[in-house]
Each structure stands twice: as C-alpha cells, then as structure tokens.
Amino acid sequence: MGSVEEPDKPISLSDSSSSPTQPLLSKHPFPSPPPPPPVDDKPIEPESDPTQFLQISYNYGPRPFKDLPFLLLFLLFTLSTFAFGIFSIFHSNTYYSDLSSFSYDSNSTSCIESSLSDTHANWVRFYSFLSSSILESLIWTLVVTFILSIPMxxxxxxxxxxxxxxxxxxxxxxxxxxxxFLNVYWFVACTVSSSCSDAFPxxxxxxxxxxxxxxxxxxxWIFVVHWHRIELTVSIIGVASDALWSNLGLFWVLPCLTLGLVVYYVPIVVFLVFARQNGKIVPRETSGEYTCVWKQDGWVPAYYALAILAMxxxxxxxxxxxxYVISGTVSQWYFSKEDETPRRSIRSSLRNAFGPSSGTICLSGLLIGVVRVVRATVDTARQEDVPGIVNLILRCxxxxxxxxxxxxxKFTINFVAITGETYCTSARMTYELLKRNLLSAVFVETISTRLLAGIVFVLSAIYAIVVCAILKAVSHLExxxxxVAALAWVLLIVVLSFFVHVLENVIDTVYVCYAMDRDSGDVCKREVHEVYVQLPISRNHRPSLAPTPVV
Known part of the structure; x- marks a missing residue:
C-alpha cells in the first residue's frame, strides 16, 4: 500500500484544495486539473466592497454615541438660554410695567413716578370679557372638540x-x-346679509x-391625472394603518413628547418676558419736549436671538x-417574526433617541431648521420680485x-433609527439603497399625503357644519x-393632521424596511411585499397600474 501511495503524492490535490474528499481524485489514471482560483475568490468580493450592505435590519445590540459635537452644541445653546434667562429675572426692573406713571422732572432732569397706573381697570375689562357668553361657548366647544378628537x-x-x-x-x-357647498353658501349668505354685502361689493x-x-x-384635475395610482396608494395606506395599529402605544408617547416640548418652552417664554424688563426709564427729547421712554440693556436683543434660535x-x-421613535418602533415590528410581538420597542427607541443617537438627531434638526430659514428667505425674495437674471438663477x-x-x-433619520449609524453614513447608505431598489417610487407618497389630507378636510368640515348647527340651535349666538365653528374646525384639523403626520412617517419607515428586505432578498412581512412589489424598481420602469410610458 505504501508503494502505491508514494508516486501519487506529487500529483495529489489535497494541498491546494479545502475539500476533504479531494485526495480521492488521485486514484484516477490521469491527474485532475487544479480548480481555477478566481471561482473561489468571487464570493468574497462583495463582502469586501463597502458599498454593498448585506442583511441590513434593526440593530438590537448596543449602539455607540454618534455625532457628539452637535449634541454638545445643542446643550450649549440650551444652557446659555437658561443661564442668561435666570440672570434676566434677577436683574429685571420692576418699573417697566409702570412706564405710563413716570413723567419728566425738569428740576432733577430725570423721570420720576407721578401716579399709579390704571391696572385695576384693565383687569375689570379682562374679567368682563371672560364672563361673556361668546368666550364661554368657545371654551366649551374647543374642550369637547379636543376630547372627541382622540376617539375620532x-x-x-x-x-x-x-x-x-x-x-x-x-x-x-x-x-x-x-x-x-361652502363656496355657494358663503356667497348666498353674504348677499342676503346687508352688513356683509356692504363690506364686500x-x-x-x-x-x-x-x-x-x-x-x-x-x-x-389632480385626481383625474393620478387616478391610475389611487388603487396602489389605497393599498399602501392600508398596510401603514395595520403597522400603526400594531403599535398603538405611539399615540400616547408622541403627544407626551409634544407636551414635553411645551413644558420646555414655558421657562424660555418667561425668560423672554423678564428680559424685556432689563433696562431703565430715561428721558428723551423730541421736538423740544421731554418724554419718559424705556431703554433696554444692550444684551437683550442678543438674548432674544439666542432664545429664539434655541426654541x-x-x-x-x-x-x-x-x-426617530416612530421609525424605530415600526421597524422592530417589521423585522420581527410573524408569530412574535416585539417587546418594549417604544422604550428602546426612546432610549436610543435620547442616548446614542441624540447627536445625530440634533444634526438632523439643525439641517431642517437651516433649510426652513433659507426657504423662507427665498420665498420672501420671490414675493419682493427683485429683478435681475442673477437673482433668478440664485433662487433656482x-x-x-x-x-x-x-x-x-427624508429617509435618513429612518435609517438612523434602524441601524444607529451616523448622519452622513446613513444618508449615503440610504441613497445607495434606494438607488439600487426603489428610488423612483417616492411619487406614491405624494398621492397618499393628498388623500389623507383630503380625508382630514372632509371629516373636519362635516364636524364644523354640525357644530355650527348645534350652536345656532342651543345658544343665542348669531x-x-x-x-366658534371655524375655530373648532381648525382645532380638529390640527389634531387629525398630527395623526396624518404619524401615518406618513409609518409609510416612510415601511418603505425603507421593504427596501432593506429587497436588497437582502428576505421577506419579513409578506403582506407588505404583496403591495410594494407593484412599485417601480428603476427610473425607467412604471408599475402595472400606471400604463403611461416615461418619455
């Protein structure tokens, strides 16, 4: 046996192959050719390519802190606002509210207090306004509207x-x-009313x-043009509603976050009120006559700018x-198994939002704020209609x-909530993910937003008409x-718009999760895939529901 195996050693492939059965090939009369190494190396190449993000899903593990400089900058803004605000309270001048009681004294060439202000009369007028039937009806209507908006x-x-x-x-x-109906009703009512017809010819x-x-x-015209997309949009809204219904805890967490922002604003508003009282009453000469005016301290305008920017x-x-909380919660629901319900998903999303990803959220909020300010500046320049080709090019x-x-x-913060990456990394990865899979499908969300906004308008308008009819029947209001009905309509629109905002973010999150599923070849939620598979996968491809070709 040993003499038979010795000649086979030079031609054995056991040294160059990882397969344990490879030495059996030595029993053939002719040696087998060595396997081409490029075949074994090709599967390794995608793993070494940083642009390929395989098996992206929710990151349940510990997340390191990201984008810390922006968190420190935000804390610096907040602490400076509160520090100077506290200083403004202790440094305020109590004579600010009694400016009308000061007069110029020529002997001392200064302003002195001559009489008390008529504060009591102002309070009497305020209480008489509070006791009016109009305000009473308004308060009761708004309270009932707000209570009914939650079950609605x-x-x-x-x-x-x-x-x-x-x-x-x-x-x-x-x-x-x-x-x-509202257009015709307003026209007829204004024509019948003498006061309205006199005010509006x-x-x-x-x-x-x-x-x-x-x-x-x-x-x-908008609905006629996009009619072929409505069926698909209806399915997308249904999938998002099912996802939101599976995470009803968001309906009490998100309002609590908004309430927390209001509580955070209260001391800053108080600081701004007291900041106005930092100064002194000084005489001012106007056309040879001296009057007493209020002169603010020089740092007050700068503090106003700081506080407004912080707010x-x-x-x-x-x-x-x-x-972030919506995306983190819904993504955990999406990537969970069919027979499992994610536990403490909202709590973990809150912990990540105010912990490791707080700096990334501060950076995203800063970018959104800058975009809003620049857009408002561009809109103001457009309204002013400044001539010049350079101005037009700059606006474009x-x-x-x-x-x-x-x-x-739009989708970066969703990706951050799922993976815990930095803002720049998430933006690059999200762009490449959507580019490989679903970049051109964003148009569907525009239709879903219009449909949801239309539903909110219909419900709010019907409610306002009912409120107006009830007020006409049970009160003496003309x-x-x-x-009052218009204010109730506005309040209900605000509450329902918040609901639509939550649902739109759920649509965005499911959209990104489906893109991750498609990119890795998984199917975590079959009902989502059955709907989103109808979306186009490239710029030159349209779904079957949209037969119009792209030119």
Whole structure:
C-alpha cells in the first residue's frame, strides 16, 4: 500500500484544495486539473466592497454615541438660554410695567413716578370679557372638540385598517362637494346679509366665487391625472394603518413628547418676558419736549436671538425625535417574526433617541431648521420680485439645493433609527439603497399625503357644519357661531393632521424596511411585499397600474 501511495503524492490535490474528499481524485489514471482560483475568490468580493450592505435590519445590540459635537452644541445653546434667562429675572426692573406713571422732572432732569397706573381697570375689562357668553361657548366647544378628537383618530385608524378602499372612495366625492357647498353658501349668505354685502361689493363676491371654483377645478384635475395610482396608494395606506395599529402605544408617547416640548418652552417664554424688563426709564427729547421712554440693556436683543434660535432648533429636534421613535418602533415590528410581538420597542427607541443617537438627531434638526430659514428667505425674495437674471438663477439654485436636502433627509433619520449609524453614513447608505431598489417610487407618497389630507378636510368640515348647527340651535349666538365653528374646525384639523403626520412617517419607515428586505432578498412581512412589489424598481420602469410610458 505504501508503494502505491508514494508516486501519487506529487500529483495529489489535497494541498491546494479545502475539500476533504479531494485526495480521492488521485486514484484516477490521469491527474485532475487544479480548480481555477478566481471561482473561489468571487464570493468574497462583495463582502469586501463597502458599498454593498448585506442583511441590513434593526440593530438590537448596543449602539455607540454618534455625532457628539452637535449634541454638545445643542446643550450649549440650551444652557446659555437658561443661564442668561435666570440672570434676566434677577436683574429685571420692576418699573417697566409702570412706564405710563413716570413723567419728566425738569428740576432733577430725570423721570420720576407721578401716579399709579390704571391696572385695576384693565383687569375689570379682562374679567368682563371672560364672563361673556361668546368666550364661554368657545371654551366649551374647543374642550369637547379636543376630547372627541382622540376617539375620532382611533376610529379613523381602525377604518383605514379594515376598510381603506371604502373610506377613500367614499371621501373622494366630498373633496368636491364640500368646497362647492361652502363656496355657494358663503356667497348666498353674504348677499342676503346687508352688513356683509356692504363690506364686500358684488364684484368682489363674484371674483371670490370664481376663484374658489378654479381651485376646485385644479383639485379635480389632480385626481383625474393620478387616478391610475389611487388603487396602489389605497393599498399602501392600508398596510401603514395595520403597522400603526400594531403599535398603538405611539399615540400616547408622541403627544407626551409634544407636551414635553411645551413644558420646555414655558421657562424660555418667561425668560423672554423678564428680559424685556432689563433696562431703565430715561428721558428723551423730541421736538423740544421731554418724554419718559424705556431703554433696554444692550444684551437683550442678543438674548432674544439666542432664545429664539434655541426654541426653533428644539422644535426641529423634537420633530426628528418623533420620527426617530416612530421609525424605530415600526421597524422592530417589521423585522420581527410573524408569530412574535416585539417587546418594549417604544422604550428602546426612546432610549436610543435620547442616548446614542441624540447627536445625530440634533444634526438632523439643525439641517431642517437651516433649510426652513433659507426657504423662507427665498420665498420672501420671490414675493419682493427683485429683478435681475442673477437673482433668478440664485433662487433656482437655492430651490434645487433645498429640494435635494429635503429628499436626502427624508429617509435618513429612518435609517438612523434602524441601524444607529451616523448622519452622513446613513444618508449615503440610504441613497445607495434606494438607488439600487426603489428610488423612483417616492411619487406614491405624494398621492397618499393628498388623500389623507383630503380625508382630514372632509371629516373636519362635516364636524364644523354640525357644530355650527348645534350652536345656532342651543345658544343665542348669531354671526359669532360661525367663528366658534371655524375655530373648532381648525382645532380638529390640527389634531387629525398630527395623526396624518404619524401615518406618513409609518409609510416612510415601511418603505425603507421593504427596501432593506429587497436588497437582502428576505421577506419579513409578506403582506407588505404583496403591495410594494407593484412599485417601480428603476427610473425607467412604471408599475402595472400606471400604463403611461416615461418619455
């Protein structure tokens, strides 16, 4: 046996192959050719390519702190605002509210207190306003509206979960009928009322009537053009409603976060009030006459700028925190198994939002705030209609840049909540992920936003009409009933818009999770894949529901 195996050693492949059965090939009369090494090396190449992100899912492990400099900068803004605010309270001048009681004294060439201010009369007028029937009806109407808005949100979510198609198609006619009814009703009521017809001549009323009908025509045109996408959008809204219904805890966590922002604002508003009282009463000569005026300290305007920037940045950060919590919670639900329910998903998302990812959230809020300020500046310049080709080019470039930042940031914070990466890394990975899979499908969310906004408008308008009818029947209000009903309509729109905002973020999160699933070849939620598979996978591909070709 040993003499037979010795000649085979030079031609044995056991030294160059990892397979344990390879030495058996030595028994063949002819030696086998060695396997080509490129075949074994090719599967390793995608793993070494940093642009390939395989098996991306929710990061349940410990996350390191990211983007810490922006967290420190945010804390510096906040601590400076509170520190100077506390200083303004102890350094305030109590004579600020009694400026009208000071007069110029020529003997001392200064302002002295001559009489007490008429504060008591102002309080009497305020209490008489509080006791009026108008304010009483307004308060009761707003309180009842706010209480009813909570079950209305839950009922709407439940209906969208089970009867999405019926709710959407039943609401579509009201998108047109209610504006037409309100437009005609306003025109007839103003024509009948003598006071309204005197304030608004017939020509202005006709102009307003025609303008509203033109707006209604634009709405009809939008739905006609996008009619082929509504069926797919209905399915997307239904999937998002099911995801939100599985995470109902968000409905009490997100309002608590908003309430926390309000509580955070209260001391800053108090600081701003006391900051105005930092100064002194000094005489001022105007046309040879001396009057007493209030002169603020030089640091007060700078503190106002600091406090307003801190409040603005905090609001943007809180919006990003809410998006982060929604994305973290929904993504845990998405990547969980069918027979499992994720535990403490909201708690872990909150812990990550105010912990390892707090710096990233501060950076995202800062970018959003800068974009909003620049966009407001561009809109102001457009309204002023400054001539010049250079100004026009700058406005176009600014709009393109702002749109790009908005699109890039739209899904970045969702990706941060899922993976815990830094902002820049998440932005790059999200862009490449959507580019490989679903970049052109964003148009569907525009339709879903319009549909949800239309449903909110219909429900709020119907509620306002009912409130106005009840006030007319049970109270002595005349034209004031319309104002009270309008305020109730605004309050209900605000609450329902918050619900729509949450649902839109759920749609974005499911969208990103589906892109990760498609990129790795997994199917975590089959019902989501059945809907989102109809979306286009490239810029030159349209879903079957959209037969119009791309030119």
């Amino acid at each position: 949100c839950l009922l709407l979510l439940l209906l969208l979960k089970h009867y999405t198609k019926q709710i959407v198609y039943a609401s579509l006619p009201f998108f047109i009928v209610i504006p037409i 017939l020509a202005y009323r006709i102009l307003a009537l025609v303008f509203v009908f033109l707006v209604i025509g634009v709405i009809v 603005f940045w905090s609001a943007a950060v809180m919006v990003e925190v809410q998006v 470039c600014a709009n393109v840049f702002l749109s790009a930042v908005d699109f890039l940031n 034209a004031e009933a319309y104002y």
